[in-house]
Amino acid sequence: MDVNLLAIIFVAIFANNIVLSQFLGICPxxxxxxxxxxxxxxxxxxxxxxxxxxxxxxxIDTFLLVQFDLVYLRTITFILVIAGLVQLVEMVLKxxxxxxxxxxxxxxPLITTNCTILGVALLNVxxxxxxxxxxxxxxxxxxxxxxxxxxxxxxRERLDLADVSSYLxxxxxSLVTAGILSLAFMGFKGMMTL
Amino acid sequence: xxxxxxxxxxxxxxENPTFRxxxxxxxxxxxxxxxxxGFGMGISALFVLLCSNIVISALKDVIPxxxxxxxxxxxxxxxxxxxxxxLNAYAPALxxxxxxxxxxxxxxxxxxxxxxxxxxxxxxxxxxxxxLGMGIGFxxxxxxxxxxxxxxGAGSFFNIQIMGTAFEPMAVLATPPGAFITLGIxxxxxxxxxxxxxxx
Numbered sequence: 001m002d003v004n005l006l007a008i009i010f011v012a013i014f015a016n017n018i019v020l021s022q023f024l025g026i027c028p029x030x031x032x033x034x035x036x037x038x039x040x041x042x043x044x045x046x047x048x049x050x051x052x053x054x055x056x057x058x059x060i061d062t063f064l065l066v067q068f069d070l071v072y073l074r075t076i077t078f079i080l081v082i083a084g085l086v087q088l089v090e091m092v093l094k095x096x097x098x099x100x101x102x103x104x105x106x107x108x109p110l111i112t113t114n115c116t117i118l119g120v121a122l123l124n125v126x127x128x129x130x131x132x133x134x135x136x137x138x139x140x141x142x143x144x145x146x147x148x149x150x151x152x153x154x155x156r157e158r159l160d161l162a163d164v165s166s167y168l169x170x171x172x173x174s175l176v177t178a179g180i181l182s183l184a185f186m187g188f189k190g191m192m193t194l
Numbered sequence: 195x196x197x198x199x200x201x202x203x204x205x206x207x208x209e210n211p212t213f214r215x216x217x218x219x220x221x222x223x224x225x226x227x228x229x230x231x232g233f234g235m236g237i238s239a240l241f242v243l244l245c246s247n248i249v250i251s252a253l254k255d256v257i258p259x260x261x262x263x264x265x266x267x268x269x270x271x272x273x274x275x276x277x278x279x280x281l282n283a284y285a286p287a288l289x290x291x292x293x294x295x296x297x298x299x300x301x302x303x304x305x306x307x308x309x310x311x312x313x314x315x316x317x318x319x320x321x322x323x324x325x326l327g328m329g330i331g332f333x334x335x336x337x338x339x340x341x342x343x344x345x346x347g348a349g350s351f352f353n354i355q356i357m358g359t360a361f362e363p364m365a366v367l368a369t370p371p372g373a374f375i376t377l378g379i380x381x382x383x384x385x386x387x388x389x390x391x392x393x394x
Contacts, residue, residue, distance in 0.1 A: 020370065021370045022224070023220050023221075023223040023224035023370065023373070024220055024298075025220070026219035026220045026223060027217075027219055027220070027303060030216065030219065072275065072278075072279065073275075074297070075271050075274055075275050075278065075297040075300055076268065076271040076272065076275060079267055079271050079300050079301070080264065080267065080268065080271075083263070083264055083267055084264075114301070115220050115298050115301045115302075118297070118298060118300065118301055119294060119298055122294055122297055122298075123294060126294075165382070167382045167383075167385040167386045167389065168378075168381075168382040168385070171216050171378075171381055172378045172379070172381035172382040172385065173378065173382075174378070175374050175375070175377050175378030175381065176374065176375050176378035176379065177378075178374045178378075179371040179372070179373070179374030179375035179378060180371065180375075182370045182371040182374055183366075183369075183371040186369065186370065186371065
């Protein structure tokens with residue numbers, strides 16, 4: 001499949017933003033995005049794990065599942081690989097880079113059940129990307145996720161001080177805000193799609 | 195000890211996964227473009243939840259606590275694969291519409307949440323009741339959201355045109371922003387309703 005790398009980057013970050021137009025990763029989006037620092041930390045952890053898992057699942061899919069006609073095992077294989085990978089990353093980071101572990105450690109367990117990781121791995125093999133496109137796609141999607149998280153955190157820090165009806169406080173008003181953000185991101189769709 | 199009726203109804207009202215616990219938000223937003231898609235997603239999740247709750251509560255003494263998470267994931271993923279294949283064979287249109295959100299039932303926090311919080315501590319019977327309540331609560335929420343978005347976004351009800359020719363569909367409800375805003379407003383309404391009825 002021949003797709004321009006720049007097009008993949010633009011579409012993954014803006015036009016088809018993973019949170020605001022594909023609805024993946026809504027749980028951390030609503031749960032973690034209340035402070036700027038934590039959303040940035042979560043975002044970086046996601047970029048890291050997403051890229052690694054996309055590469056590993058791509059290799060397994062191309063050289064094992066497709067080769068031996070086992071494509072129906074995709075869901076099971078991918079989720080196990082991702083769960084194992086997150087554990088591995090956690091252990092390696094703890095041993096080799098305690099500073100980074102302290103910064104990202106608390107987000108890692110949350111990431112296993114983050115649907116963006118499995119979603120990207122699946123979307124990636126469904127799109128038929130090669131290994132370079134896979135890496136670029138995974139990193140840009142992660143950046144798109146971080147961007148959405150950081151924008152939302154900035155808004156929510158102000159929203160805390162706003163006079164919101166008590167029934168709408170918390171998740172409800174966050175969802176409506178996300179809707180308006182998503183409306184803004186829809187504008188990018190007119191510029192470029194894959 | 196809660197009675198079986200309470201165990202069943204808690205998933206539909208008091209601990210409704212969508213509107214009270216805010217679990218499984220991704221499929222809730224993504225597939226509620228039409229009522230039938232929302233209903234299909236709900237039933238698929240209900241099936242997986244029911245089967246995984248049964249198996250996990252049956253195996254609760256066999257699975258070592260330390261490796262329970264991978265074991266649960268494997269059990270859930272197996273049933274998700276079954277749903278995926280059955281839908282592909284017997285309801286290809288629905289399979290197409292739900293797309294990636296069928297395999298993503300694996301990471302739906304409702305299912306993992308019930309396994310961890312309920313099925314591993316309770317008998318098979320109670321786990322079945324719990325799964326049915328939670329699953330029906332999820333299906334109802336998704337269907338209601340789907341009905342609202344389909345009725346005002348396309349003027350139809352379960353694919354039957356009922357709003358007449360004079361009705362101008364609100365196109366925004368059929369787009370991603372429409373999903374966020376509808377769910378946000380519904381959440382506010384449900385909060386209001388619960389407060390009025392005095393249920394916390």
